[in-house]
Amino acid sequence: MTDYLKILRLDYLDYSQRRIADSARCSRHTIRKVLEAASKANIHWPLDEDITNTELERMLFPDKYKSVCLYVEPDYPYIHRELAKPGVTLTLLWEEYCCKCYESGRTPYMSTQFGDKYRKWARVTKTTMRIQHKPGDAIQVDWAGDTIPVYDSVTGKRSSAYLFVSVLPCSCFVYAEACDDMKTENWLNRHVHAFNYCGGAARLLIPDNCKTATTSNT
Known part of the structure; x- marks a missing residue:
């Protein structure tokens, strides 16, 4: 597997793409592709220590897994936008996600996994999470x-x-x-x-x- 963590770390240290390719043992085309995907997804070094290359690959190239993954990967940007709306919770979004999965005959993640995966995505992409407050509470x-x-x-x-x-x-x-x-x-x-x-x-x-x-x- 491509060492995405190493690529992002070396890019953060201002290594040239040629040096990164030599160190990560992959082509400069791959380096450009990874860095473009990271920029588009707003993923930058440093990352949390518990982030793996497999998780990072799924975030950088979600389309790659749509046809082979048993579970349907949630639409994280959509979830984040919806959470900014009054009255919208992760539970409601998970139920909506499950309905869409069942309609297409595919398997959804369980509620706990759904929430954990969204929160990890939000940490990696440095996305600000909205805190829900009840009026007068x-x-x-x-x-x-x-x-x-x-x-x-x-x-x-x-x-x-x-x-x-x-x-x-x-x-x-x-x-x-x-x-x-x-x-x-x-x-x-x-x-x-x-x-x-x-x-x-x-x-x-x-x-x-x-x-x-x-x-x-x-």
Whole structure:
């Protein structure tokens, strides 16, 4: 089998196609074909350590396996596009995929394999995966990383303020408030202010940094 991993690694190291062909023991035509397919599929070195040449070949040349593979390879770009739509889940897409397989008399992957293969494809192609959020189910909270400057309107004296931020991830509704410190009293009161601003409390309260939320606010 062609060493696709080696080809991508040497190309990343700026080897010429002639040197890659000599090292990987294949023709320059093969090198060009592999690199063109990798560019088209947005696959670039470095890759995860658990990716094999067989898996990489299936991603680079999916048409090669359509007639010989027992199972139907999922349409990963289609799955990713559909997941961006409200209410669409991997389970629904797997059921749709199964129906199409059965209609053509071919065998689908099981649900777990279907999900695992999509997630691996997304990692290899560096595709951003969409996280599903239910409206009002959770609120994310944290202190912003940097302080902000605050100026006294009378004296012009500059001081630093800590910024508390909360976000409803489904709607991206934001509440922010500046505080003079990050002590527990301010931390708790700003939660109350955020809930009042949003008109209610979410089922889940998710601090971005649990250590900051529990140990550094004393």
